Amino acid sequence: MNGAQSLVTTLLRSGVDVCFTNPGTSEMHFVAALDSIAGMRCVLALFEGVATGAADGYYRIAGRPASTLLHLGPGLANGLANLHNAKKAGSGIVNVVGEHATAHIALDAPLASDIEGLAGPMSHWVRTSRSPANVGQDGADAVAEARSAPGRIATLILPGDTAWDPGGVVADPVAVPARQTVDTDRLEAAADALRIGASSLLLLGGDALSADNLEMAGRIAARTGCGLLAEWANARVERGAGRVSVNRIPYVVEKAVDLLKDYDRIVLMGARPPIAFFAYPDKPGVLSSPGCEILETADRAHDLTDALAALADLLNAGETAPAGVAETGRPASPSGAVTPESIAAAPGATQPEGTIVIDESVTTGRGFFPATAGAPPHIWLNNLGGSIGYGLPAAIGASIAAPDQKVLAMIGDGSAFYTVQALWTMARENLDIVVLIFANRSYRILMGELANVGVQNPGPRAMDMLNLTNPEPDWVQLARGHGVDATRVDTADGLAAALSERFGERGPSLIEVVF
């Protein structure tokens, strides 16, 4: 058994059975091992950012890591932006990165680079295997790291000779530490804060946004009168009719500050203290009011189910009817010209129960979230790292994790370009994904940001850098070129009709929504 074979077998034994791949020569032994050992689902990506973003989406739905297979330093580099997003989301991923054979590294070949150096900033754990005998154990260690709570990015670098030489040893799964329990002192302090009522906020993040945990949070809110919010971006929210509905802290600084100004204390339950996405001259970075007390009760490493139950116990809220339960009710189907407001109801009016919504709709999509609150139960995924290009790949991973659920990927046209090659993988794997492209033909968010920094009348050089016009991309042809069927709509009713039709079919499709 060579090192590569020991690694594939170890990964499978440790529960990693999906590999998003974009291999090259230095990974051919790993490919050969995947070929000869049954059990690993291999999904080819045409660009590495698709592979890493898919692994992020997979983790969020499956609750366990997938692996990636990347080609040397530059292949890893192409995957880093979505590893950044996954790292911020707490998604566990095992990256397998090929490296030249040990003797070849000294020759400084064209593809030689500092792979550990590249991996470091976007990984929690980096290791280069030193011999075929180590590879199995290295792989098991990587999986345990990736399976920690929250999930972590583990990058295992595999020199060619450690993959191809004999002497591989399959390793047993490595135990993953249990989630941390929250200290009673902290829970009691949180309970005291929440008891004060409406001037206290329970801010939720991470696993606190599962349907069951949201229900418990809703009981606490009903019992105490405290506010209940989620962060702007969340890895996974279970929501819809009959579930406790929670609003998100707005992206726009002024709106966030206004929403948070009445809270004198914030209890963090899997969330981080509220801060602005970006810095602006003369705007605050911290969004909570000056003097607001921040109680760091529990973070994403804690058992949040346990923490919320314990908190509810302290507050005698365990049997209270939860506040904020969303009533069943789809919005009316929209009509008229396409505007962010007119189309906001389209997903809520059409999406089937169990839909996984990947939200990278940036400026267009801020109305979709409230308009789906009463839709049949569904799951909502945001980008936590802010690097656009996460949505199409994440849709792939989500669909592979849950093949019987519809995936709705809502993507701004600017964002979609970064990882547009994801469309081809959707076609190859015949994934049940409906892609909405919001073709406002601009980096619309940047137009607002340019105004935010004080440029009120941008000239042509600036506008050329913010507009996706001249030429206008044709997303129907782009989709078909990748093998995905596509439609163009230019009215809100047309969008609703196209969504209804596409949700009734299986397989990937794309709807270009023209503004």
Place this chain on the structure above:
Amino acid sequence: MNGAQSLVTTLLRSGVDVCFTNPGTSEMHFVAALDSIAGMRCVLALFEGVATGAADGYYRIAGRPASTLLHLGPGLANGLANLHNAKKAGSGIVNVVGEHATAHIALDAPLASDIEGLAGPMSHWVRTSRSPANVGQDGADAVAEARSAPGRIATLILPGDTAWDPGGVVADPVAVPARQTVDTDRLEAAADALRIGASSLLLLGGDALSADNLEMAGRIAARTGCGLLAEWANARVERGAGRVSVNRIPYVVEKAVDLLKDYDRIVLMGARPPIAFFAYPDKPGVLSSPGCEILETADRAHDLTDALAALADLLNAGETAPAGVAETGRPASPSGAVTPESIAAAPGATQPEGTIVIDESVTTGRGFFPATAGAPPHIWLNNLGGSIGYGLPAAIGASIAAPDQKVLAMIGDGSAFYTVQALWTMARENLDIVVLIFANRSYRILMGELANVGVQNPGPRAMDMLNLTNPEPDWVQLARGHGVDATRVDTADGLAAALSERFGERGPSLIEVVF
């Protein structure tokens, strides 16, 4: 004047007047400065790897650096693969990378990452500006670094407040050190080696491959009888009818070893010792014969024009008629079914004088180079870093540097996907580029590599990772979706006819060559 304005003015004053951009919020002040200060040509890319690859192509043709504008760590990360290629090619680039404002960095916002850590492996020089008063000088230092010989990758990180705060100071250009002169001892040793004749090889790289320097090398070869070769991949070769034609060391290890086995000494003139691109079990990494003497006469930091002239003087070759001058002669126009062999003559039969050929044709294109030896004078660019996805972006930069010359970008379909978004920039800038896509619907090179590592009968899991079928991409639709006109050909005569037609027009076009 704020820091961003001082930087734009400094860049212009230092001779950097092209910026390949993909900005975000943290770069809006730089965008505003570009808007208000005339003189910088701004070229928008829809993906950062397009921006960095374009800067590589620009340097190789213009002989001076362009700048890039990238959004925070993930934006830089997306540009790293082509920075790797540029670094290996010796192309100078000034990257301007936005960073959160200094006070915001401590908040660990979603887009926060270790930008210096990311930049390090693919940069020669990394600096984070500390105040608006420093930004101008930092920019001038970065340009001087990028303009060194060979060109270097300089990455300047610009925290938001250093861009937006007042106090910017425009800096004067920083002097670039002169190229090094080769020691007389080394030149005499080289002359002694070459005098031995046919068992000595003069191996050329870097600027030694300009037409004038090749002519001098040809005189030396004629005088001494030594062999003359170039490396497999070269940043820029000036070649064609009437110029000294030089073959390249083959990519395939066995072929390279066979070619080099008769040389007992190799004189390096801007080249590195010949090594294999990849390591394989049981194949050598060093391609020269065992015992071959390697004379490191001059590398890319030296003045190779001066060194070749001095070497010719020592050998009394200055007036000798050069060996290896290519006779004028296009190959016959090809016909028949598309195979790598049948289409090899198509570019040579059609490309106009002055064409800049970007060669990322991988397996398909190994016949193009010899078949163009007698075509009208032209320039040939290879990928030196081996990270595929360099060709389409490099074509953009080459065309912007030389708007009156045709650019022919020959790209394998697998390679083209990594930076496919480049097509849109070609359309927006109406660049005079003909793109050939070799649609063999596979990572064909990897099929050979899989066999090289000993897998003779790959199963479906391996083949699925090497084939771009199911579905087959449609490059005509992909091009049109990006705004580029396109044609499909499936015969060698059809390819020649399409090339003739496209060379007769202006503006970007794409020809899909179906195998």
